[in-house]
Amino acid sequence: MAAARFALLITPAESTDEERADFSDSFRRIDPSAPALSVGELSTQRGDGIFESIGVIDGHAQEVEPHVQRLAHSAALCDLPEPHREQWRQAVALAAAECGPGEWVIKLILSRGVDHGPAPTAWVTAAPAADFAAARTEGIRVVTLDRGYDSGAAERSPWLLLGAKTLSYAVNMAALREAHLRGADDAIFVTTDGVVLEAPTASLILRCGDRFVTPAPHGGILQGTTQISLFAHLEAQGYATEYATVPTADLATADQAWLLSSVRLAAPITAIDGVGLAVDHAFTDGLNAYLLSARD
Amino acid sequence: MAAARFALLITPAESTDEERADFSDSFRRIDPSAPALSVGELSTQRGDGIFESIGVIDGHAQEVEPHVQRLAHSAALCDLPEPHREQWRQAVALAAAECGPGEWVIKLILSRGVDHGPAPTAWVTAAPAADFAAARTEGIRVVTLDRGYDSGAAERSPWLLLGAKTLSYAVNMAALREAHLRGADDAIFVTTDGVVLEAPTASLILRCGDRFVTPAPHGGILQGTTQISLFAHLEAQGYATEYATVPTADLATADQAWLLSSVRLAAPITAIDGVGLAVDHAFTDGLNAYLLSARD
CATH class of the missing domain: 3.30.470.10 (Aminotransferase class 4, branched-chain amino acid transferase, N-terminal domain)
Structure with a gap:
């Protein structure tokens, strides 16, 4: 910004x-x-x-x-x-x-x-706000990065503050720099036991057929306000939505994927760790049209 | 302060x-x-x-x-x-x-x-500085707290910034609050695979006979300037010093232990997770006398 x-x-x-x-x-x-x-x-x-x-x-x-x-x-x-x-x-x-x-x-x-x-x-x-038109229309390349924690850490050790949106964002910023070093635009954090979490400053949703999946917001994920809003919109359109434990391997089998955040909105993912992913541009434009409409 | x-x-x-x-x-x-x-x-x-x-x-x-x-x-x-x-x-x-x-x-x-x-x-x-006389002479009670990471995380994932003294200290402060909730004064972070790391704002040294041990500063520990200085002092007095991988179980077998930091200096540990630890007050006074002398 x-x-x-x-x-x-x-x-x-x-x-x-x-x-x-x-x-x-x-x-x-x-x-x-x-x-x-x-x-x-x-x-x-x-x-x-x-x-x-x-x-x-x-x-x-x-x-x-x-x-x-x-x-x-x-x-x-x-x-x-x-x-x-x-x-x-x-x-x-x-x-x-x-x-x-x-x-x-x-x-x-x-x-x-x-x-x-x-x-x-x-x-x-x-x-x-910064101009995120390119991210929304052309999409973004992401890499997966180890968050260092296993999927039980948040529940076991609340002092790690996983799930709180604290000002201690140095690691989130370092992860974005690492993504850029690897030629990508953004990162997806994964646990040491192979579970998908979130991006450093965004939520992830995957499309598998007509089902939309996001990592379940236990286990140290900051639940995204934009993700919640978009799920309600998708449900109103008749799509199935699901909070699930997403194994890292499932990233390779998703039909489409987006990072969602309050300001960049829906950024379609064009590649994960260098492996291309299809983008439905018309559908993504529809998501962003919804997200750009007045919401409360 | x-x-x-x-x-x-x-x-x-x-x-x-x-x-x-x-x-x-x-x-x-x-x-x-x-x-x-x-x-x-x-x-x-x-x-x-x-x-x-x-x-x-x-x-x-x-x-x-x-x-x-x-x-x-x-x-x-x-x-x-x-x-x-x-x-x-x-x-x-x-x-x-x-x-x-x-x-x-x-x-x-x-x-x-x-x-x-x-x-x-x-x-x-x-x-x-705050008055740390009580911590130096009467000692401090500590609890072990999970840092959420395994001992390979720092080397594997440098974007976690383990080993950097960043301003993102919210977790360190939350760990101190957790220690206070448990009736202790301070915490010792341990890895998920049972290796001792450091305190949220201090280094740890253990005494085992005439040998002084501190967790090796690879693996995501911030190497303590006070610990380095104190090791040089102990070596000059003929004691053996060692950087080692310290299993959590070894905390129970140490003869004595201290948290070391630049301002509180050497705080002898009187109990770890509720199990008492001997304090050699005269020896600790000697350590703090050294640490209070002009050092460069």
Whole structure:
């Protein structure tokens, strides 16, 4: 995405019981390129916080409620204070009102706060989205990368924070660099015991005949808001959808595959580890037309 | 540690070939509690950067060179531009000069910079250290926690960034919270195949008779500067030291054990997973007396 054009610092509500019609006095608009955070911020020192990225189409923020719910889910996994959902909804509405025509992205960030500080730090930004037309129409090449974990790690060891969307994304970024080194555009993480997980910043869906499959969101996957929305759309069209344990070997037998995320939307996969995969361009265009329509 | 009392923003040297006697014009002193970083900072958005923590005793920064070397090592693992070592040495010297008597901590942070920005962002801070007298003298209780990885993961999958000291420390912090939930003070990470690694923010050494053992720093361990320094000290005193693959079961047979880090120094372990361990207080006092002496 481009640099943010809008940013709002949020003083998080102290209690989720607080019933307020208007949280505007808890927001402070700031220059997104000006200094705003102190060096004591635990987000910068330890990636200690959580985030969400929301797509915006012509000023309409997509799927706000699932994103706010997922922020609360991540907060619970990370022992952060529960976000006040109405406060975040109002912050997103203010940010969305600042987005121009076309595609934008709103980011929500909730940090543990300043070291030894009294409260979390929170902010939202809005920025024009990058142009993902090529990814959506021509598709992307992906490679599989070992995530290092076995498929039981998330359930066994919740302190690994698998399933939380934390600010500690250095490994996700390193995986994307590794994919680029291998001549690909993106990566699909797999477990050490041969189970497909997700992409570093996207969900995966596979098409097998008229059935659409995504890796089951236990086992350390961050369930994708875009994937959930697309499954509902496919079901309404009469397709079968399924959450399943997907063996890595099944990647080779899928008829088609896509990476799904809130801003890039549906990117058809043209090759996995160098082996070509068919792309149904008309069908994919239909998926993206749906994803570009106003969704709540 | 307490809030930082001193902070210096650094404009990183563009090339490590640059031979400059004086980097002072690349430093800008800032108020450590004032806004200094923009919301576009990738350290805050993705924990995308690296750091070091250096102990300071009565104004003397300990082991500066090993820390600067390790910063460079982490930068290489994370595909960050190579730090100019002399520039960082000078920044540390300025920070050390601001530290009062007693124990302080200097942090070095090198972030990937602002999203789509031209260069990394870098800064150092200095803060009074927390009082670790109780940990050093009375000791700490630890629990073992699964790190989720097997002992081959680091070598097999370098994008997992094991061995780099990144800002993505959310899991390390979650492991400490889990340890506290279990009534302990700290944790020891172990692999899924039963090999001892390290603590979330410290190295482990074990004493078996007159031999001192630490987990070998391949396999995803961040080699501890304090551990290296202490091994040299022990060797000079005639003790045998060893880097070894330590099976988890060996924790039960060690005569003594310590967690070592740059600021807390040597914290004797009084119990592992609830099983008591002897502490030689006089010997431990000797280790900390060495670690509190000026070291380079």
